[in-house]
Amino acid sequence: AQSVAQxxxxxxxxxxxxxxxxxxxxxxxxxxxxxxxxYPNRGLQFLLKYITGxxxxxxxYGFEAEFNKSQTSFHLKKPSALVSDSALYFCAVLILTGxxxxxxxxxxxxxxxxx
Amino acid sequence: DAGVTQSPTHLIxxxxxxxTLRCSPKSGHDTVSWYQQALGxxxxxxxxxxxxxxxQRGNFPDRFSGHQFPNYSSELNVNALLLGDSALYLCAxxxxxxxxxxxxxxxxxxxxxxx
Numbered sequence: 001a002q003s004v005a006q007x008x009x010x011x012x013x014x015x016x017x018x019x020x021x022x023x024x025x026x027x028x029x030x031x032x033x034x035x036x037x038x039y040p041n042r043g044l045q046f047l048l049k050y051i052t053g054x055x056x057x058x059x060x061y062g063f064e065a066e067f068n069k070s071q072t073s074f075h076l077k078k079p080s081a082l083v084s085d086s087a088l089y090f091c092a093v094l095i096l097t098g099x100x101x102x103x104x105x106x107x108x109x110x111x112x113x114x115x
Numbered sequence: 116d117a118g119v120t121q122s123p124t125h126l127i128x129x130x131x132x133x134x135t136l137r138c139s140p141k142s143g144h145d146t147v148s149w150y151q152q153a154l155g156x157x158x159x160x161x162x163x164x165x166x167x168x169x170x171q172r173g174n175f176p177d178r179f180s181g182h183q184f185p186n187y188s189s190e191l192n193v194n195a196l197l198l199g200d201s202a203l204y205l206c207a208x209x210x211x212x213x214x215x216x217x218x219x220x221x222x223x224x225x226x227x228x229x230x
Contacts, residue, residue: 100170105157
């Protein structure tokens with residue numbers, strides 16, 4: 001089965017420090033990978049995607065992600081964290097079939113940025 | 116440019132009842148997907164509609180059904196509600212026709228509570 005895994009339930013970082021939220025994938029064929037963020041009682045907001053091309057993908061709000069094929073990883077990064085980045089982050093893989101497509105999500109990582 | 120909208124925001128139902136949730140996709144999008152997010156978990160794919168037909172279905176019972184209208188809006192119906200159906204129901208829209216887009220954009224969700 002094609003899936004993504006987020007090994008950390010929670011990540012704590014001080015404001016101004018770099019942050020990394022980890023994601024690994026298990027996909028047959030080319031992986032289509034995504035990061036979404038969810039604030040309390042809200043829907044998911046799209047941050048960035050990797051489809052093909054450069055391994056470093058830049059997204060919204062200063063976030064970026066590095067696609068690493070040899071390590072089957074797609075970690076989310078930000079050079080300098082803000083308190084307002086505190087939220088729930090989901091890694092996802094898009095699975096294409098003849099009929100349609102669907103996102104399969106990881107279990108989520110709660111990011112807490114402290115002053 | 117209106118994003119994905121969902122109604123109602125919150126809903127409380129009794130076991131055994133039926134519920135209908137509604138979704139309007141982002142302008143220019145023709146595909147609607149529905150996800151269920153139980154508390155503390157990642158979203159789970161229910162089904163996807165394109166050209167008014169169900170194109171792909173996740174591992175959900177037949178109590179979950181849907182519909183897509185000619186204006187691309189969609190409904191999710193759940194019959195014979197169970198306590199376990201309590202969750203945040205998310206609608207996501209994307210473009211499958213001319214100009215396929217990989218990313219899905221999510222609405223704010225409908226919080227369903229079954230008592």
